[in-house]
Structure formats: structure tokens, C-alpha cells
Amino acid sequence: MGGLNLLITGASGYLGKHTVAYSVAAGHRVTAVLRDRTALLQGWPDQVHVIASDLNDLKVLPHDIDVVIHLAASLEGDDAAQQSDTVDATKSLLSACLSLQKPPAFVLASSMSVYSGMKVNAGDVIDENSPLDDRADLRDAYCRGKIAQEMLCATVAADAGLPLQILRIGALYGPGRVWNAHIGVGLGPLLIQVGKDGEIPLSHVRHAAQALVLAAEQAGQGRSGVVNVVDDDLPDRKRFVKALKWRGWPKVTVPLRMVERAARLSAAWQGRPGLLRMPVLRARLLPLRYDNGRLHDLGWQSEGRFEDLMKQAREGGDD
Template identity: 45%
Template structure:
């Protein structure tokens, strides 16, 4: 296949390009900055450099079989996310749909909401998106907006669309995530319970997204949660990092955030109940749709984390 990958120079994008080439695909790698030097020696990688917040290079879409839209802002405020994540989504997916390509959007497990969920409930693709994004962070709001735009484009063109929601991606140079809780020095403060962390090792995320692009799909929308099979709780994760934890009861944290609800819009992240629940609430997760695509785990948690801490993407 010929795949167009946006955000190809980013943390996930570089892994996607490498995995796509290993599977024999030709790659059009669209980057905001200069492409990695190693790509120059690979005739199967065609580099395109463009700032999607300013212009979408239409010529890059000619003849592609599938688009994996991974370009997105990770940090910043609503204006940053609006400019670099939300605004380019429509034009990028429109160009791919006009080219007759399959559409794959890299979304996030930040999208499902926790409203109405009890502790230890199972979150899967039928869990509704968060109905109150105003009390979430800018990243979650941007991903909710991306999914809405992607659905509109797919419906307008009758195009096949897979929305893939990776969990918190970890790998070399990235072993921390917002689900662990706030820190005080090396001490990590937060609940200790049997709830799972919604994680996705970087090679697992790349495999999931490539399968989403490769696997035939009828016109319509399919949502897939890209999550590892081996999902540790916080205590197990912190043990792998060698970090001490200060346990706080989940019930107390939740009641405290509920009491602050009248002034929540003026409070920082974890003091707003929807944000607190999205990051720290004890939940379980399902990835059956991912397995239905043919995805298979390449490593368990400890092996994947050991590889990440050693700077490798292979267990």
C-alpha cells in the first residue's frame, strides 16, 4: 500500500513510518519540521514538509491508499490545540477522502467520558464521549472536536473511517503519563487500587494503526481502542519505575472534587471532577475490537517497560 502519515516526525509518527516500511508499504511522510536524516537512504519513504495549520499539500494525497492522521498538538492551551490539532483535521481528511483513501484518525482514550460510570466499570468503544468537555483539559477538548469533524467528513464523502484511540503511549523517553497522579519530588500522590491504567506501548500503537489502515472496511465509522492486553494498576506501574507512592483513597478524592463543583470552572485540572475521574478513577478497559483486526501483543508490561527504560522499542 501507499500510506500517507501526517505527524510522521513525531514520537508516534516515527514509529509508524518504521513499522510501515517493515511491512513493505510505501510511505509519504508528512512532517512539520525537517525529516529525520535516516529517511534519506530509504527509497520507500517520500518526505513532505508542511505546516498543516497553514496549508495542506494537496499533491501529497494523489494515489494514496490510506491516510493515518497522527499530527496533533500534545500540550498548550485551547488556542494552540485549535490551531494545530482541530483546524487541520477537516482539510486533511477531506483531501484523503477525495483521493478515495481509507481514513484513520489517531484519537485518544481521553475521549470516553466517565459520567454515569461506577468505579471498576469497563470502558469500551460503546462508552459515550465526555458530555461536558468544558471541564476537561484542552487536549481532551481537541480530541473530542477532531472525532466530530472526522465523522462529518466521512459521512459527507461516504468514506470508510476508523477512529483509533490509543491509550497513554509509553516507550523510549516517554514513561510518564497523567493517569499516575501529581508528584511531590519523587513521591507520586494518588489512589492505589485495582483499576487498570489505559496504556499502549509504542510498538503496539503502531501495529494497531497499520492494521486499521490495511484492513478493508465498508463505508462508515468504526471506533477502536488501542490498548495493551497487560494493563497494570498504578502500584505495579510505579514499582516498574522505582518511584514511591503516597496512597490516597479514591472515594475521598472524588467527594472532594464533587464538593468543589460550584467553582470548578475556575479551578485547575485535577480539582475539576470530570478531569479527576478521567485520569484517576478506578476503571477497567476492553480491547476486543483491536484483536478482531488481527492485533497481537508483542510483550507484557514489565518487558515493554524494561525495553522503554533501556531506550528500545523491542522487548
């Protein structure tokens, strides 16, 4: 297919800069939306057009955009931050899209965190038909924000007849980022690893960028879908920690059942940390497996084995 006109939000972020690079390499024209023009990255080619704007203030989009790849969202913060930076910002972006004579197709970067850990059992395979969390009030603000964002996009796309690709992306890793919450708890030099089994739903940042661009190409042809974005080679927790030995971390391995028992015993403690709240604990640490068949249906290809990609990530900078 010919090159598309893509608008990418969150373009200067960790995933955004890789998505811009992959889009240009694939022959597409990019409009990059940044909150602050000072975040403009060196090395972007001249054909990348830049819009400096908070999404909540963005009222007008270029008229010739074919597909929006929406990455901008808050990765942390309380419910108020998630409402403003994730839900309200998405609502503003969708409104700007619908104001165009020909509204663009839409690709949403969502998260594997939207799946329920309470409605599955150890050893189950998570795919796009697995149950979403219907008690997000018991999860963290990020999860609540992503579920609300998905629902908003699905409703608007259905009402307006827009092609919508929702990509539920796993825990990102790559140069400058190697840690994630699916391992356990890092306390200074101490790693408390909860369990050894179960695949970690990882997505190398270049893999995720590739998936987003492939999904944009599908959306540009009028196709909608939901796709889990996780790597082919998913390590279990034991293998992941072994790959982190370069830190020189000692580790203490705590069986999941012990942490679950602690979560039950502390249920009356209102201020307990996330890992002592059963829905959070199971969503992050229940030993599961993950299917990425739909990802391959997009034409996605892996760049290599976990150990090789993690070695590159470690050499690319600390997290």
C-alpha cells in the same frame, strides 16, 4: 493484500516514527508529512517520500494515496492551540483528501480520553460502546480537541462515503516515555499516587503503531470502525508504580474518595487544577477495566508482558 500507498501525518513524532517503521516493514509505501524537514529522521529507508508542510498549509496531496493515517495533533496547549493544530489542521487535511479524484480512506489516531468518567462507575469495563464525554467543557482542552476532531472526521467521512477507522489510543509508553496522568501527581521526588486499583489504559508505542497499520489495511479494503487501542496486559496502579521503583521515588497513596471530596469542596475555585475538577479526576483515576476485543479482531498481537515492555522502555531513555 498488496502494499498500500500510505500518507502519515505527524510522521516525525513519538508515535509517528514508529508507525512509519512498521508501515515500511509491512510492505507499504509511505509519504511522511513533517512540519519541518529538519525533523527528518535518520534511518528512514529511501522509499519514504517526505512532504515538509504545516497541515494548515497543505493543499495538494499525491494523487495515488490509498489511506491517510492522521497522527498530527497538539498534545498540549489551550483551546486556541487545539483548534488550530488539531481541529483546523484536520479540516485542512480532509479538504485536501476530498480534492483528489479518488479520495483516500482515513485512519484517525484519537484518544481514550474521549470517554466520560462521569457516566460510568468504578469497576466498569470500557469498550467502544461506552459513553463519550458530553460535557467536554468541564474537561481539558486536549479532550475537547479530540472529541471535536472525531466528530469532524465522522461527519466528513459519512458525507463523502469514505472508509474511516477511528483508533482511540491509550496512554502511550515506550523508550523515552514512561509516565502518564492516570497514576497521580509527581512533585519532584514525591509521587502522590491516587488509589491502587483499576487498570491503567496503556498502549506501548509499538503496539499502537501496529494497530494503526492494521487499521489502514482494513480501511484500504473499504471497512470502517472504531477501535480502542490498549494493551493485553494492563497493570493496576500499584503494579505500575512498582515497575517505576528504579526512580527511587517514595510515594504517598491517597484514596480516591479523599481527592473526590477535595474536588467537591473546591468546586467554587475557578483556578483549581485538573485533578480537583471532578470530570477530569474521574476520567483519569476512576478504577476501571478496558476491553480490546476489537483490536484483536484487526489481527493485532501483543509483544509481551507489561514488566518486560516497561523494562525495555526504561532502558531506552528517561521520560
